[in-house]
Amino acid sequence: MSDRMKVTGIVLAGGLGRRMGGMDKGLMPLHGKPMIAHVIERLAPQVDELLVNANRNPENYASLGYRVIPDTMPGYAGPLAGLQTGLAEARNELVATVPCDSPFLPADLVARLQASLQAHDADLAVARTFDQPHPVFCLCRHTLLPHLTAFLDHGGRKIDAWYATLKVIEVPFDDEAEAFMNINTWQELQGA
Numbered sequence: 001m002s003d004r005m006k007v008t009g010i011v012l013a014g015g016l017g018r019r020m021g022g023m024d025k026g027l028m029p030l031h032g033k034p035m036i037a038h039v040i041e042r043l044a045p046q047v048d049e050l051l052v053n054a055n056r057n058p059e060n061y062a063s064l065g066y067r068v069i070p071d072t073m074p075g076y077a078g079p080l081a082g083l084q085t086g087l088a089e090a091r092n093e094l095v096a097t098v099p100c101d102s103p104f105l106p107a108d109l110v111a112r113l114q115a116s117l118q119a120h121d122a123d124l125a126v127a128r129t130f131d132q133p134h135p136v137f138c139l140c141r142h143t144l145l146p147h148l149t150a151f152l153d154h155g156g157r158k159i160d161a162w163y164a165t166l167k168v169i170e171v172p173f174d175d176e177a178e179a180f181m182n183i184n185t186w187q188e189l190q191g192a
Helices: 035-046 058-062 079-089 109-119 142-153 159-163 174-180 186-191
Strands: 007-013 049-054 067-069 094-099 124-129 132-141 168-172
Touching: 007 035, 007 079, 007 109, 035 049, 035 094, 035 109, 049 058, 049 079, 058 067, 067 079, 079 094, 079 132, 079 142, 079 159, 094 109, 109 124, 109 132, 109 168, 124 174, 132 142, 132 159, 142 159
Parallel strands: 007 049, 007 094, 049 067, 124 168
Antiparallel strands: 094 132, 124 132
8 A cells, every 4th residue: 555645636727718819728629629638638547536627617617527616716816716726625635736728748747746745745846847837737735725715815816926935846847848838829729
């Protein structure tokens, strides 16, 4: 029996898709299926529970077979609001987040983040490629919920400002840098 802690995965699909003309990015077609379906295919085998954080088109997301959770905070408050909702709904002690617009995410993302989180007894592990952190690809402890809620209640929205108050370990993924490509625009979608 391994000492692996159980993980809830959250696909963040709660944004407004501003750079894609207000389209719901997770539902944009890529190779014949919604972009989020590619993300789920990669993340689901890495986690014990999977949730989709979405604020629009809940029935479309629910048709993928996973529970859909909208932000509890109003006004499309960003990825931290999605993480807060995910932490509140998660059944496991660790929570991993990924964005809905990164269909090529690493197949070993959660395992590598978890190994570093536990080895360094950190609050949160964040993927990094070279000198670029990818804060929405993270693994954090469920116990951070009250801390995050207080940060949001005081008007905080920036992920890096929240991280600055925690014990964070950045986990290098230089060997899989292309896996973190995200699709924000129509041009990027055509290119993928």
